[in-house]
Amino acid sequence: MTQTRQTSTKQDIKEALTQLLLTEKFEDISISKLTRKAGINRGTFYLHYIDKFDMMEQLKQDTFSQLMSIFNDELPIRDNIEATLVYLKENYDFIWAIAKNQSLDFQFSIKEFIKQLLEVIPNAHAWISKIYQIPENYALEVFLASNECIITNWIQTGAKENPKVMTEILLTISHLENMQKESRCD
Structure with missing residues (x-):
């Protein structure tokens, strides 16, 4: 169950990043903007990635x-x-x-x-x-x-x-x- 949720969260982050990259430069994308788009909180993001x-x-x-x-x-x-x-x-x-x-x-x-x-x-x-x-x-x-x-x-x-x-x-x-x-x- 935990692995499935982790995979789903990473997929949500990837999809949010993809959508944002279509309209913005990577440098301009903040963690806040990314997590908002992915529907997760910042703490969840930092469980998976350093930055x-x-x-x-x-x-x-x-x-x-x-x-x-x-x-x-x-x-x-x-x-x-x-x-x-x-x-x-x-x-x-x-x-x-x-x-x-x-x-x-x-x-x-x-x-x-x-x-x-x-x-x-x-x-x-x-x-x-x-x-x-x-x-x-x-x-x-x-x-x-x-x-x-x-x-x-x-x-x-x-x-x-x-x-x-x-x-x-x-x-x-x-x-x-x-x-x-x-x-x-x-």
Whole structure:
């Protein structure tokens, strides 16, 4: 019962934050305003979070943990990318609210997420360097930036395209399917 109530309270806070972020900058949102919107008292907020920055960090970590849990290295990369995009689309309001607030560094978080995904693909960094035919550190940056830009643009323009369409776009620019096939042959 306590766990359910705790989950419900955190969800209420997340929903209130999402609504507020659609109209205000994160810096301008006070704990009072947030708790009023969530229908909880300040004491309840502080049972879960140290401050609003801790709350945001935890919410972002929860989101990216859920994204990582979707990823299954036994599945084809296509299925993993599509499942990730489906999650982003299903949670669009929160993702959009974070993305539109520059101080929350959404783009960096997306790049870090992609970087973590690459860690489960053997020799990914060397393979990326081979694709772009430039030194590995630069090739990795090109790879991360191009994928992050496409995902961010998709979110910023309303996530109108179907996740299947976006999966095709990401696979076309990233060559990830070829990378996965080659790494399984090694």
